[in-house]
Amino acid sequence: MTIAGVILAGGEGTRMGGLVAKPLTPLGKSTLIERIIPQMQGQVSPLLINAALHNGFERLGLPVVPDMLTGHHGPLAGLSAAAAHLERNFPRITHLLSVAGDTPFLPIDYVSRMCARSGTAVNMASSNGRAHPTAALWPMALLSQLEKYLSQPDAKLQVMAFARRTTIHMVEFQPFADLDPFFNVNTPDDLRNAQRFLPDE
Template identity: 35%
Template structure:
């Protein structure tokens, strides 16, 4: 199979791995560095995201040397206090080389292989500022694609005390993209019990497989 044609410069995409959280439900550890099938969980996520984007960057606030070992640029939040995924996105919008930024969390190793293409198709068709994944009637707000020019409005929102992703989306022209056919791929891993369950879902070659996985709380 021949490689996909390069994207035009104005449609190139920076992929952002969100790994700046505190991992409180995983006992305060850096979730993306926890091993799943013998590799850091983030390695599975990056492996699935890399073919979909034109560059990869990582947002992390701890263990920076460990994150740099993955071989991609690492940026910490510019806004202190573990401001959540929006603070990570803000840092990425400041440092991304490309005009579009796709975000995924470090604890979702089963993410769809066509995530970015489907988000980009909807974003461009609708002329929207941001495209976000939806499974049935549940939004997946940290799986999104947005325009780099949103750095300024996002900074204003964060400096005004805003932290909620959905509330920020309410201020934008957003298109929702249905992934009902791949709902299980959005499964995330927040606790040691969920990590053990996910380990049983990994194939013998170490590749996360979603066969038989049911999405948690689909509504």
């Protein structure tokens, strides 16, 4: 199993005010996405960022892969873009590990646990009994079908709907000190709540 990674950072973040791309929102001494990168870098290669070009992500030193599809396809468009980039440039990659760019408390063992089981199934993270479809290990053989899937006029755009085309293995992560490891920052209130878990910053 040869694994690449992608941080899905294409959301507009309108509920955060939209002044910067949401994953670049400051949190403590860093930004949301800069808290995610160290948990994945060095364990997956390459590590991609799915986001619009010239949006501030280039300074992070990782390849930025924009959506190729027009319209609003959500995270599936990001997965499709990352998969196409890998197929062109890294054909030996067998799996792609994804995570949302607004989840700053990603577990330190995220990569190792998500990649412990390989095969044709999707390994999907869950916490508190709730699935997190954007936090998943995807077989490239499945993602190779995604562009065609999205071209269908009746395609369901939920990530879970696409994942159900194969077997899904849930990987359960436990909260730490009442903090859901996949807590995502969508609003200013969420940002203030996240800051509570960084008392030294």
